[in-house]
């Protein structure tokens with residue numbers, strides 16, 4: 001670097017480093033490379049990431065003379081990701097420098113990342129001299145063309161007098177609206193050419209083709225969105241960094257609470273120390289933080305968060321539910337299938353009764369208390385037999401739980417309350433459609449005035465607050481793969497959330513229970529119902 005710098009001064013005919021800075025006269029002649037540095041300073045940058053090379057050398061020389069802070073990566077991709085990380089961590093615009101050809105193309109993954117995650121980033125790449133562009137010159141690549149689909153905007157600057165305004169535009173575009181990466185490709189001769197420099201503020205740029213969309217322009221889409229959420233059976237909010245960038249965390253939280261929509265997010269219970277030497281991982285169920293040495297990947301120490309001295313029954317039960325320690329080679333735990341104590345929406349062939357025999361849909365554990373017997377076929381009389389011998393033998397292939405652990409685990413499972421039901425109105429009243437559905441659910445006559453036998457009425461089998469009379473029936477849903485035909489009247493707790501339906505998960509929707517799997521009216525009288533009436537029935541069932 002030092003020798004290159006001297007060469008450069010000789011070439012410039014200068015004998016001392018120029019001192020571009022705030023005290024410089026406005027309107028002075030500067031080289032393109034110095035305009036780059038002055039523009040970065042003017043737009044508030046004091047740190048850049050990068051990796052040097054031939055065509056970006058003039059900018060590096062200007063950088064060196066300016067005393068600007070530069071973080072030298074070992075590869076351009078690392079520099080791009082680092083600038084992206086810097087932008088995410090500080091909320092400022094990340095800046096990355098690279099040379100032409102392979103240097104520039106090495107930025108691609110980093111640019112794409114910033115593009116997908118809406119991170120404000122400025123990538124400055126050197127380019128072969130304007131006279132050599134398009135000649136397959138040494139280390140030439142059309143980085144402008146290559147990055148069109150993965151940048152918010154990009155430039156190839158051919159005129160040094162356009163540099164200052166190009167930077168103003170680039171910073172504005174990178175930061176405004178939905179932020180993203182902007183690439184500025186600068187041929188080497190443009191970096192060396194002289195031009196008048198006067199700082200250009202973002203506000204001074206008339207951007208005819210670009211204006212971030214104001215919120216009201218989304219109003220039509222918003223109405224549609226509201227309608228979609230209301231229609232959705234199991235909406236989930238998949239919230240990304242955009243909620244933070246747009247300062248919408250508060251509003252997203254309110255939406256989730258109001259509409260009872262669960263929120264998915266990236267786990268953030270992991271933190272790296274500033275020097276990168278230690279990784280801190282929160283152990284929620286242990287009230288501790290593990291300190292992991294990143295060089296050895298081992299737990300170096302454990303920080304106690306001074307949780308309660310004695311582990312309560314529920315805590316121990318919850319720990320047992322989430323741990324995989326019990327199983328052979330620590331492969332699975334209850335939570336593997338019963339994700340977050342619910343269910344995984346899959347059907348399983350669990351027991352050694354022949355391959356493909358007795359396939360069962362996984363079940364919701366919330367509200368499972370007081371619905372014995374358990375399993376679809378009612379084969380387990382209580383929760384300890386369901387949780388203990390079954391899992392030990394068929395899933396864990398390991399030692400049995402000790403008595404205390406099994407009791408604590410069962411107590412935890414019994415304690416799981418049903419989650420709030422978003423189809424129930426706050427005042428407890430039913431909507432007209434739910435009211436009509438309720439009438440079908442409780443009716444004792446079909447539409448032609450024929451009586452429905454008591455034992456074929458929905459309310460008979462699906463009675464009580466949990467929707468089950470806890471007895472076994474043959475409702476005509478037996479499949480060729482089933483060993484028996486008696487099934488427990490299924491609880492209806494939050495039934496809207498538990499698709500697919502029936503013991504083997506064969507009904508993808510509630511409607512199919514009656515339109516496909518109830519041809520003889522053995523599962524309640526439903527064949528006299530119209531599509532609208534079935535919809536009303538479903539509207540009611542959703543409130544259960």
Ligand code: HEC
Nearest residue numbers: 333334337348360361362363368374375376386387391395
């Ligand atoms: C391999 C996936 C899997 C694992 C692991 C698993 N379960 Fe299950 N669980 C199921 C399936 C599938 C059913 C439905 C079984 C049936 O009806 O025959 C079920 C049913 C249940 C039920 C009965 C629900 C009802 O309404 O009848 C309970 C309670 C239960 N599991 C608790 C547990 C506990 C506690 C653990 C950990 C010790 C566990 N499960 C591990 C898949 C799994």
Ligand code: HEC
Nearest residue numbers: 455456457458461473477487488489490501502503523524
């Ligand atoms: C004779 C008792 C009986 C009657 C009457 C009955 N059900 Fe069922 N219900 C069951 C049984 C048993 C199952 C489990 C069937 C299976 O899994 O194949 C079930 C399953 C269901 C399910 C699926 C639950 C799930 O999680 O997969 C719904 C929904 C349902 N019934 C609603 C109704 C409605 C609505 C009516 C009236 C039209 C009705 N049932 C009448 C016994 C009955």
